[in-house]
Every structure is written in structure tokens, then in C-alpha cells.
Amino acid sequence: TQLLEQSPQFLSIQEGENLTVYCNSSSVFSSLQWYRQEPGEGPVLLVTVVTGGEVKKLKRLTFQFGDARKDSSLHITAAQTGDTGLYLCAGVRTDKLIFGTGTRLQVFP
Amino acid sequence: DAGVTQSPTHLIKTRGQQVTLRCSPKSGHDTVSWYQQALGQGPQFIFQYYEEEERQRGNFPDRFSGHQFPNYSSELNVNALLLGDSALYLCASSLKAGANVLTFGAGSRLTVL
Numbered sequence: 001t002q003l004l005e006q007s008p009q010f011l012s013i014q015e016g017e018n019l020t021v022y023c024n025s026s027s028v029f030s031s032l033q034w035y036r037q038e039p040g041e042g043p044v045l046l047v048t049v050v051t052g053g054e055v056k057k058l059k060r061l062t063f064q065f066g067d068a069r070k071d072s073s074l075h076i077t078a079a080q081t082g083d084t085g086l087y088l089c090a091g092v093r094t095d096k097l098i099f100g101t102g103t104r105l106q107v108f109p
Numbered sequence: 110d111a112g113v114t115q116s117p118t119h120l121i122k123t124r125g126q127q128v129t130l131r132c133s134p135k136s137g138h139d140t141v142s143w144y145q146q147a148l149g150q151g152p153q154f155i156f157q158y159y160e161e162e163e164r165q166r167g168n169f170p171d172r173f174s175g176h177q178f179p180n181y182s183s184e185l186n187v188n189a190l191l192l193g194d195s196a197l198y199l200c201a202s203s204l205k206a207g208a209n210v211l212t213f214g215a216g217s218r219l220t221v222l
Contacts, residue, residue, distance in 0.1 A: 004151075031209065042113070042199050042213030043152070088151050092209045096142065096165055099151030 003027050004091055004100035012106045013079055021074045021103045023089035030092050032065055032072045037086040048092075079107045111136060113202050113214035121220045122190050130185040130217045134202030141183040142211065143175060144199040152199055158183055159205050187219075195221045 004025045013019055023032070031050040035043035047056050049065035049072060056063045062075040072089055084107050090097040114133045122128050134141050140159045144152035154167035158177035172188045181202075187194055197218050201211040 006151075033209070041215050042201070044213070045211070048209075090151075094165065095209060096154045096157060096167070097144075097152075097209065097211065099144075099153065102149070102151045104149075 006100040023072045033090045035088040115214040119218045132183045132200030135212045138202035140205045142201045146197040
């Protein structure tokens with residue numbers, strides 16, 4: 001049973017477009033992380049959000065943690081081809097990560 | 110500063126065989142976790158090792174076992190391989206004090222025929 005559902009599952013857009021990826025759960029997490037994974041590599045941590053309602057920005061990426069600490073979103077402004085990859089959210093629970101189902105993003109030039 | 114290294118990168122086995130995957134953690138890290146990532150899915154937690162003991166375990170059968178050595182490196186063993194064990198096996202290391210700050214290796218891609 002996947003505790004964290006991500007949507008959309010696939011996203012194919014042109015360079016310069018904006019997009020939002022959602023991560024939803026019925027469970028509360030102490031914190032939530034977002035990772036990006038490229039083919040042939042392991043996931044790389046982008047951000048950790050801890051407080052309900054928290055918003056963090058990483059250049060063109062904006063991450064938000066829901067007020068109830070059950071859901072999160074990732075917004076990318078003016079996507080670039082280098083943003084292509086698999087985006088994973090992960091809830092932190094007793095020192096282990098519960099990963100979401102993943103969103104595969106393809107950005108075309 | 111080397112990150113997490115895993116070996117082998119790819120391997121092919123047949124049903125019923127046994128496999129051992131290896132992981133060297135990032136320098137300074139003392140905790141190793143293993144994850145299974147099936148094609149097109151997010152990673153799933155297998156187990157975590159700290160001080161040479163299994164500390165946490167996910168919903169995986171006893172066919173999956175592990176070990177951590179005094180130098181903090183780790184092995185994942187899978188017995189009686191099934192077709193469904195085909196996946197990317199990821200090792201992640203961390204400091205126990207900050208166990209949710211993980212550094213992942215590139216993984217070992219296992220194919221079971």
C-alpha cells in the first residue's frame with residue numbers, strides 16, 4: 001500500500017512552461033522531502049519541509065508543506081530541459097522514508 | 110570525498126538463485142539503509158543497519174537479509190530469487206543523529222530471468 005500518492009504520474013511540457021506536482025497522503029509526517037532522480041542514478045535530495053504551511057524556494061522551484069503536514073506540492077517556474085527527471089516526495093517516519101509513487105517530468109526544448 | 114558506492118551496477122540471475130549486493134557508505138556516515146525501486150515506482154524501504162544490527166525493517170520477507178561490517182559497509186542478500194525481485198536496489202547512508210538526511214548510491218540493477 002502506497003501511503004503517498006503523487007500526481008500527475010507523467011508530465012511532458014515545453015521549455016518555459018510552469019508546472020505543479022502534488023504529493024498527497026492520509027497520514028501525518030514529521031517532515032517531508034523532495035528528491036529528483038535521473039536515469040542511472042540514485043535520488044538526490046532537493047529540500048526538506050518540516051513545519052505545516054512552510055514554503056521553501058530553491059531557485060525556480062517552490063516547495064510547500066500542507067498545514068496538516070499530510071500533503072505537499074512542488075512548483076517549477078519556467079521549466080528548463082535540465083529539470084527533466086523523476087521527482088519523488090518522501091515522508092519521514094521514525095528515521096525511514098516512505099516514498100511517493102513518483103512524477104516523471106520531461107521538458108522539451 | 111567519495112559518496113555512496115554500490116556494486117555490482119548490473120547483474121542478471123535466474124529464479125531460485127541467491128544474490129549479494131554491496132554498499133560502501135559516504136565517508137563519515139555510520140548508518141546504512143536499503144531500498145528496492147521497481148520500474149516506474151518510488152523506492153520502498155527494506156531495512157536499516159546501525160552498529161552492525163538491523164534497526165528497522167520494512168514489509169519484506171525473510172528472503173531479504175543484510176549485514177553491516179565494522180567499517181560501516183553493508184551487504185544485502187536475497188535468497189530464492191523470484192521474477193518480482195527484479196528492481197533497482199538502492200543503498201543510502203546517513204549519520205544516525207540525522208538519519209533522515211540520506212545520501213543515495215546509484216544502485217544495483219538486478220534482473221531475474
